[in-house]
Every structure is written in C-alpha cells, then in structure tokens.
Amino acid sequence: MDLPVVVGVDGSEPSLRAVDWAADEAALRGVPLRLVYASLWERYEGAALAEELGKPSERVRAEEIVESASLRANLRRAEVKITTDVLPEEPEYTLLRESRTASLLVTGTRGRSALTEALLGSVSLTVAAHAHCPMVVVRGSHDNRAQPATHGRIVVGVGEKPTSSAAVRFAFEEARLRGAEVEAVRAWRCPAHETTDHPLLAGEPARLHEQRAVEGLEAALQETPDDVRLRRRTVEGHARTVLSDASHDADLLIVGAKRRQRHFGLQLSRVTHGVLHHSACPVVIVPEPE
Template structure:
C-alpha cells in the first residue's frame, strides 16, 4: 500500500476508548513510517458562546487543549520515533474527521465517546465517519484489541463481491504484512431455502454448487496476494455478518469493504459493515470500495 506521507489521523475526545485508539493509531503510523495527527473536534461555542472576553479561553476549549496534549504525549511515549501533531477544531466531529480523511492514509477512532451507555454498540460519531470517509476507518474496541509486540492476532478479511480489485483485500494484505501476522480470508455463502424445497431429491446439490461458487470467488479475490503473506482461506455457510463475527473472535483486526447505499437518511453503510462495527470483539477496519 502506497501512502506517501499521508498521516494516520486519530480522533480523540478524552474518553478511555479514544486513548486506546491513540495507541492503535501510533502503532499504525509507526509501521507505515508516516506522521500521526491527533484531532479533537467540538462545537463548544454552542454552549459557552463568546461571553468570556480578554485572554481567557472558554472552559471547554481549555479542556480540549488538555485532551490533545495528553493524547499526543501518550503517542510519543509509545512510539518515540513518531512525528506527532495535534489540533483542536471548533466544528462538528463528524465533519472534521471525514474532511481529515481526505488526506489521510487511515482514520482511527474509539468505539464511543463520553456519556454513552455501557454497551457494545458503536458511538454515533464513529458510525457516521465510517459511513462517509474516503479512506479506511479503523474502529478500536476494548483495551487495545491485542495491539502490541507479539500479541497482535491475525487479520480477518471478509471477501465480498469486488474480486481482486477490492480495496479491502489490498488493505488487509498490507495490514497482515505490516504486523507480520496471518491473513484469514473468509467468504460466506448461503443456499436459498427454496432450492432444496423445490428439489427435495437433490437437496445436497445446490449447497455444493453455492459452496463451489464461493470458493471460486475467494480464489479470484486473492489471486494477487504476495507469497510472503501467510494466507488461510475459508468458505463458511451462513449470514455474512455472523460468519465474520465468529471468524474474528481472536483476531487483531477484521477488515470489510464499505458497500454504501443511498437511503432516505442519506449515505449509509451496507448491512454487513454496519453489523460488524456494532458487534465485533476486535478492531474493525471499514475500507471504502470504488463505486
């Protein structure tokens, strides 16, 4: 993957999940040999206005400065060789991060911001950014997702319909090489129930054909994977979301392509990407595919 000097960008908000995202982002930037950019975005003026004059900053702005300073220091301590910059932006975080992603090699975010209920569901900012960003978005779950020397699990790739031209495949291969871990490529398949019902004497034949088609699609998508990547292939019967969640239980990263749809609420992620972002046990990378 050619990224040039495009930085890895991490969005922070002072929460524990966002600090775990800083750790992941620092590692990703160091492995790519690109800078790390720490960004805090908030519309604090909406709440505090301009009542405080002179040299005094609004309390929320002071807090934002502290948040990015702590995050940048954490990244430098984790990866001393890393070039780190930090900025506070007085705008909606979703807009800021999507804009930052236009010039980034990847965006890294935590699962949820402060004040959210204690559950697995993804925060609204991370979900919105994953739905609109023009670069890969890595959403970090839990305390580090196995990040660290010798503890990074395999990269699990959900192989979709884009074949060997898939941006998700290229990203997953690059991640496996950077972290020196195996790449587990998984293709889910399903046999429509009506085929077995209409042909009760041939109930095994449709399933075999669907599995063969899945295996062929898997081979086509992985045709250009370099020999230095340890590649493990699997075809599994079942709904794609459930298959990928099960495959990624011990993974360091789950990679899926972004198949966006235009609905009445605007641009939205496909069901598989949306589902794994909400429920995966490991970090999830959503990679936009060319339209």
C-alpha cells in the same frame, strides 16, 4: 509526502485506546500521527459563558485532553512525529475532512456521551459511512489500553463481487507490515426456496452455492503477493455473523464498504454495520470503488 494516521480524541476511554492503536500503526507505517479534537461547544457557548458559570472553557479542557493524548502517544511510540489540533466544529465534519488527506482514520467505539454506552457511537458510524480513506474502529478491549497484536492473524471479508477488492489489497499491506497471516473469508448461504426434502437431491443446492463461494474467493485472491501467507475459508451463514465469529482470534478484521445511496443519505451495508457493533477486534472499513 507521507500521509498521517489521524485519530479523533475526546478524553473518553475508547478514544484513548484509539490513540494507542493509532500510535502503533503510525510506527508500523513510518508516518506521522495527527490527534484531532473537535467540538462546537466553544463556538456556540464561548469562554465568557463558561466563566460566568464558574466552569472551565471547553477550549481549555479540549487542549488539556489533546495534550494528554499526545503525551500518551509519545510515551508509547517516541519515534513517531505527532501533531495536534483543536477545532470548533462538528466532530463528524472534521474527521471527514481529515480523511481526505490521511492514510488511515482511527476512532474509538463511542464518545463521552452516556447515551451511546451500549452501541457504537454516532460519530464513528457517521464517519464510517462517508470516510474517504480506510477507517479503523478500535474494538476488543474493556480497559483504556489497546490490546497488542498477538494472534498474527488478519481476517478479510470477501464479498459477492470480489475482483479488484480494495479491502483485500489493504489486508495484504497490513500483513506485510505486521508479519501476519491473512485469512480470507467468504460467507455463503443456500436460499430457503432452493432446499429440498428429497433424499436423492438433499445437499445439492448447498453444494452448488458453496462451490460458487470457493470460485469467488479464488478470483479475489488471484493477485496475492508471494510474500504474504494466506488461508482461504468459506463458511455457511450470514456474513456479519461469520466475520464477527472469525474476529475472536484475530488482530484485525477488514471489510470493504460500497456505500449505498438512499433517499436519506449514504448508508453502510448490514454486514458492515453488524461487524462494527459486534467484532471482538479492531475493524477496518475500506472504501470500495463503484
């Protein structure tokens, strides 16, 4: 059975961009598209209260939002089979459950709440930290249309333990689907305590760290398929900054996520958190096995 691309919708402009992007991706993969709206308002308040207040039921509004999103997706990609659902649940809970049976989970950068205008929405952050399948946060546009893939370039971040990277494998898969080039980027830094002012030693610690980065990048790319065009690049700097900069002329930025267990729950790394907030193109978070 072909697992669907699942997209969370709520009527906001970012979620409409996510619908466009998800429809294109479902068409590329030849899989169904599933549109999901989740809200607890109907469960807690109910249609009776809505009628009493002279306002439409949240359920009715949700169904209108989903129907409109479905029509939009159908107009964009008529060949894609579309299913919809409206659920009286917390959005985070619904999307995490959906991620168990999805090939890809897609959200916008934020929801309808004005409180999240300046930052990535709390739903997207929460789901990115726990999703069971690769998750896409659609960034890089300021209207309600997803930008077409025009650069032919996919950037994948390669971390310090790159062997058998699920993110790299996902990048190769996307490159095949899109006919795009993969640029594998490894950031490196020379710790401050290893620098020296001696003219005969200047640059030596940095050279060693750069060489380790080159070797790590090669190790991550040993199993590159013959049909994938690949560029390798090592860059000195913070990984979150290097990858965000690389996203400006990319169609997709892919990073792996090894969720870190904390006393208050699983958390995204600073690199992942940084690119989710600052990338200029859609970001894919790929779960990495421990």
